[in-house]
Amino acid sequence: MTCDITIKDVAKQANVSVATVSRVLNGLDRVSDQTRKKVLKVVKELNYVPNTMAASMITKQTQMLAVVVPEIENPFYTSVIKGTVNVAKERGYNTFVFSTNDSESEEDTFFESSLRRNVDGIVLIGAHKDPVFYQKMNKPVILVDRYIDGCGLDGVIIDNFGGAYEATKYLIEYGHRDIAIITGPQTFNDGTERYWGYQQALKDNGIELVSDYQKHGDWFENNGYQSTKELMKLPKPPTAIFAANNLICQGTIKALRDLDLTIGLDVSLVGFDANDLAEFVKPRVSVVKRPTYEMGTHAAEMLIEKLKQVEKNESFPKKVTLGVELQKFGSVKYLG
């Protein structure tokens, strides 16, 4: 394990030129079988490891990607990261993992790092809201989960509207009319689309929107916890709750537990995105499941595909929407 041996050392030892060693190592050119073997033997003997950076300076490709997420400890993001990193690895790329705390300025820092390091491309769950910001990117970027319309970039998102609509419709079909939603900020499509889905399902079924039933906070567990408590304190509490992401749902489950309310009996609940507690409690909580790992793999594949066709026509931005699935368990009571 050394890295202070250079291509020159190999060339000298093998009695060939550096050009030849380079050819052998990259398997590109025609090299006689004899020299090839000779070089390879020396490479092994000397334990030579090529310096990627030196090569990058010429090829202009670093074989490095970056994946940028708001929070590395949220299992959803971890799953996306894993998908990205795995595909990247298979295709010969190494991946930087950045966590921005959902802060625009931290994200900026990382963009600069990425530029300085010349990463080939970026998988991004971004904090910036302004499409103009993204338009300035002169590196291949795939947006994941959040998509900014008009930014001109490719994206992999999920059917937020459809998922929320299905979840709400499901509650309605089971006879619920007093349905609350606990969701995050309406900054990105994840928030807005889920909220629209909820709204639309109610409207389509002639149910009026009650502002008290709509809790817009952040995407964290505590919002789920507090909002649930507030909801259940209302003069006329909702009979069902739609928790619009994994952490909020966990908060809701905890709050209901602390309030001694039984899910599926006292209150019905549907979550968005899988989470530990939803799977654990009895009855298990129905959730809209989304393909988290696949979002990562898909994004990485799109990105790498794009890198290959650098010169190609600057085609229109491609937005891929992955489907979601409503998984029904016993957390919704049938009201007839």
Added chain:
Amino acid sequence: MTCDITIKDVAKQANVSVATVSRVLNGLDRVSDQTRKKVLKVVKELNYVPNTMAASMITKQTQMLAVVVPEIENPFYTSVIKGTVNVAKERGYNTFVFSTNDSESEEDTFFESSLRRNVDGIVLIGAHKDPVFYQKMNKPVILVDRYIDGCGLDGVIIDNFGGAYEATKYLIEYGHRDIAIITGPQTFNDGTERYWGYQQALKDNGIELVSDYQKHGDWFENNGYQSTKELMKLPKPPTAIFAANNLICQGTIKALRDLDLTIGLDVSLVGFDANDLAEFVKPRVSVVKRPTYEMGTHAAEMLIEKLKQVEKNESFPKKVTLGVELQKFGSVKYLG
């Protein structure tokens, strides 16, 4: 946001030499205030971003670290990663995240990548068992959580023995004598030390070891689940269980739930490492808590410290042991 502007462009535009630009940018040399300002102005105008790689080729420092973990989706590792990445960021390093699936060969792949890319150092939760392997490292490495004696590397570990001992003693003090352990493989210190702690506590209190009460599987949830079911099927089931890591504990909790056994009433339980379910269930499960995030930060700090004193005396390997804390909740029944 561009990266096709080079130091030459800046030099030309500012009517100075590249050497001068370099000096200004690195704030090293004495440069007249006038030229400094002039250069800085051009840098801003041209939106110049220096190419880190080119610099690295000369300085022999890449300002890149790698953190290698067995599994990126285990919250324990995520927490270590976060700690490492955050400290690295503060100190001006970017970090590669690698996940090895606990496979020696995958780990090897990553080591080669690290060499090719010339990372400055590595924070490693390793899969290799052989100290000889680690001895060959010629890069600064900090081992985390698992330590291989005789490998000659620095490490940050936790007091596995003490934690396990405390946990078991706690059960004994509450009157338990039929105490089971569910743990992982005895490959690394994490497994062996926790098992020793359990053993020693029993011995110190004159309790004989019962082989049926000792379940050695892997570190995953399913081991906790299956082993618990087997334990409770014994003619004389244990009155208490010590679950030796976070996932095993979650498995145990699920199994007990499925067996309709109440924690702290029918069976007592102590876990090792925090986990979602242990915090959720009532009564909350007592656990040995370890400073996961701090393990990451500590390791990163040690690593970066080490990088600074490259030339310094190759001091003896330093092994830092962080303490753990037994957090007692209602999951242990008092048998008198």
Added chain:
DNA sequence: TTGAAAGCGATACCAG
């Protein structure tokens, strides 16, 4: 205080 020039370790073009 500043500039010229020699590399760093690889690739790739052009000859031979």
Added chain:
DNA sequence: CTGGTATCGCTTTCAA
């Protein structure tokens, strides 16, 4: 098929 060499973008002597 093989070798010489310019080059990539930057740092760092050495002179001026």
